[in-house]
Each structure stands twice: as structure tokens, then as C-alpha cells.
Amino acid sequence: MSIDRIVFTVTRHEGQWAVEQDGRYFAHSREKEEAKAAANRHARAAQDEGRACQVRVLGEHGFLNG
Template identity: 55%
Template structure:
């Protein structure tokens, strides 16, 4: 029996107004001049969402993958 597709939340780390920031559903958060700080902010948000029972993916602009 085929399983229904799992909806997942996608958080993207990208440049916004000259800073690195994480974006989820059009809302930016965790803005910083340091890309690693924005990635850490995205990872915290992803853990929160997974704790709520959601599947979550982090995409990082200019990178092929990022694991938490």
C-alpha cells in the first residue's frame, strides 16, 4: 500500500538585506553577518518543528546539504 507524501517544512539559509538569514514560509529570522550563526538559527527552528511532529529540511544557499 502506498504511503501518502509527507509534507515537510523547508527552512532556507540565504542572503537578505546584506546579511545571512533563515527563511521559513516567507518569514526571515536569525539574521547575522555570519553564515554559521544563521545556519544555527535554522537548525534550532528545525528541531522545534520536528518536536511538533513535522518533517523538516534545511537548504543553504551555495551548499549542497546541511545535516542537523
């Protein structure tokens, strides 16, 4: 049985850090840590609604852009 999971990815977009989810970019910031915090807030909200989710940060833990 497969669990549908929402994936929030922190990545570079248009010269800034942003959160990407299903092709939509939001929470743009000059600071990577601010984008990571935004991704975690969105993930927490999804979890509070009972939805499985994951936060990924490209360039960390083996996730690479491209």
C-alpha cells in the same frame, strides 16, 4: 502519499545571512554559521513537535540562489 515538510533555507537577505521559511525572513546575522545554527534550532523544535522538516543552505550541496 506526500508528506508536508517545513523547509528552513539559509540565504542572503538585505546584506546579511538569514533563515527563510514560507517567505518570512528571521534570525538575521552577519555570520553564515549563526544563521545555520538558528535554522537547525527551528528545525529541531519542529521535529520535537512531530513535524517533518529540512534545512537548506543556498550555495551548498547544489542549491543556488536564483
